[in-house]
Amino acid sequence: MPDSLAFHNGYITLSLQAEDYDDIAQKLDGFMDRALLTQRGPFLGPLDESQGSAVRALRSAASSSRRAANECKRRGEVVLDFRADVLLWERTYGDYPTSEAPPRPTWTQPWSNT
Amino acid sequence: MSDDTTFVNVPDLRGWAKTWDWMSTHLTEQENVHNTTLIGLDMSQWNAAAAEIDKAAGELLRSGIYTTFVANAAEVADGGEYTVDHIGFATAIFGAGGALSAADERVYSIAINDDDRDLTGGGFGAPPPTTFDAPAPPRSVGSRPDAPVWTTAPAASTPADRAFDIDTADAVLQPRVPFELTPADRVFDTDTTDAVLRPRVPFEPTPADRVFDVDTTDAVLRPSVPPSVTSPDAVFEARPTRPVYVGLPDKTPTDHLPPVDQGRTFDDGGHIVGPVLPTLERGVVADVPAYVSPGDLGRMFEVDVAAGVVKPDAAVPADERVRTFDDGGHIVGPVLQDRPVFPHRQVDAEVDLEAASAETRSAATSEVNRLS
Numbered sequence: 001m002p003d004s005l006a007f008h009n010g011y012i013t014l015s016l017q018a019e020d021y022d023d024i025a026q027k028l029d030g031f032m033d034r035a036l037l038t039q040r041g042p043f044l045g046p047l048d049e050s051q052g053s054a055v056r057a058l059r060s061a062a063s064s065s066r067r068a069a070n071e072c073k074r075r076g077e078v079v080l081d082f083r084a085d086v087l088l089w090e091r092t093y094g095d096y097p098t099s100e101a102p103p104r105p106t107w108t109q110p111w112s113n114t
Numbered sequence: 115m116s117d118d119t120t121f122v123n124v125p126d127l128r129g130w131a132k133t134w135d136w137m138s139t140h141l142t143e144q145e146n147v148h149n150t151t152l153i154g155l156d157m158s159q160w161n162a163a164a165a166e167i168d169k170a171a172g173e174l175l176r177s178g179i180y181t182t183f184v185a186n187a188a189e190v191a192d193g194g195e196y197t198v199d200h201i202g203f204a205t206a207i208f209g210a211g212g213a214l215s216a217a218d219e220r221v222y223s224i225a226i227n228d229d230d231r232d233l234t235g236g237g238f239g240a241p242p243p244t245t246f247d248a249p250a251p252p253r254s255v256g257s258r259p260d261a262p263v264w265t266t267a268p269a270a271s272t273p274a275d276r277a278f279d280i281d282t283a284d285a286v287l288q289p290r291v292p293f294e295l296t297p298a299d300r301v302f303d304t305d306t307t308d309a310v311l312r313p314r315v316p317f318e319p320t321p322a323d324r325v326f327d328v329d330t331t332d333a334v335l336r337p338s339v340p341p342s343v344t345s346p347d348a349v350f351e352a353r354p355t356r357p358v359y360v361g362l363p364d365k366t367p368t369d370h371l372p373p374v375d376q377g378r379t380f381d382d383g384g385h386i387v388g389p390v391l392p393t394l395e396r397g398v399v400a401d402v403p404a405y406v407s408p409g410d411l412g413r414m415f416e417v418d419v420a421a422g423v424v425k426p427d428a429a430v431p432a433d434e435r436v437r438t439f440d441d442g443g444h445i446v447g448p449v450l451q452d453r454p455v456f457p458h459r460q461v462d463a464e465v466d467l468e469a470a471s472a473e474t475r476s477a478a479t480s481e482v483n484r485l486s
Contacts, residue, residue, distance in 0.1 A: 002155045010155045017144055021167070024137055028174075031130055040121040043184050050177045057170035064163035068152065071160055112156065 004083075007076030014069035018062040025058035078109060127185040131178035131226045138178070139223075141171035178226050 002010075032051045035044060085105040093101035145167040152161050 006155060010151050010157075013147065013151050017148060017163075020144065021141075021163075021170075024141070024170075027137075031133070034126075035130070038123050038126060043122075043180075047177060047180060050173050050180065054170045054173035054177065057166045057173060061163040061166035061170060064166060065148065068157065068160040068163065071157065072155060075155075075157075 002075075002079070004076040004080040007072045007079065011069045011072040011076065014065045014072060018065035018069065021058045021062040021065065025055045025062070028055050028058070075109075075111070082107060122184055124185045127181040128226075131182045131185070134174040134178040134181075135223050135226045138171045138174040141167050141174070145171065175223070178223075182226050 028051050032048060035047065082105065089102075089104055093104075145164050148167065149158075149161055149164055152158050
């Protein structure tokens, strides 16, 4: 079961990857600017097309990675809150008869915590 | 063949091709890290980025292949103006739009990074492939050789503007530029609580307790003290000090008492009566802190008159090392009466009470009782 720390680590990994993709995309823009300044010829057209496609793909990848990272962060917080609720319930009502204790906190998320 | 004239800088094209090939390999590795991370978190459905990463990696390799074709053709033409069959290259490499097989990637990556290339046969030593429209098999990891890094090494910098990379995963800072005269692998402990960095290895020739300010915004460390100032205590060391004895007149060890303090008077509570002293005509005592509490009796201080700072001797607890006095000679800040008083200080105060006048004895007794 992924715990909150695992989700947090996933958030960091994916966030750093997103930054990496943006960084590479920015470098590619620089490469193409340089190419247009120092080279000449029709061969630059297909190259520009290829580089532009790579940049767009990288920007999109960065955006998708950030969305996944944010989801990791959100799930980590949800898991942490749930475990805190369970721990509080156990410490408060652990010795109570079932009939006298309030319902134990239940997992309500559509994704598994086990 | 096209008759378009093309001017190219062959070294530039080859360098870019290697860089893009390296980036392509790097992205393929990152795609695997991405997928592994999500699988470990049961979040495989969030892998939308994987396809985009793979697309970018493939496109970068294509760019590298294409520019290598162009560069090879330019070399074959032996420099100067020449014609390039760019349409044929573009059709072969970009026209179909399919992904390269892992085998193709291997072939082209080696060619891109081959400095002893065979230029016969159209550039790569063989005609451009015609299999680009084949279904794309999974990209292989590590199938291409390492390429050189695409960034140049930064120039050496001075310590004051030295920048550091922060590895947030294990909270270790490593300098981007090796230290001059110090180990290149120096690492720092990060105290995230108060954002203070201390070197694990003492600086030479500066002291080990040098403190750095952390600018978390741009991850740059700058020493809070200029290199020429080697100690946080330099502010005291650089100023003149002179010893002052604070104590009861009848208990004063005269052999340690500076001449300027001979004959000073104290009230029943052990306080120096002042700041006007009988020995004022001797000169310099008027600006000496004149108020001390019983807790300070019998202690030797060094007084920085200009700064109004008193620095007790080393035996004094660290939290009492520096005390500040106002213009009237009163201690500013923590009041000693609020702190635990050592037994020998209480004895001094009691001895003083024996000689005190009846008028002040009651108040002094109350003070001693409170301290007890």
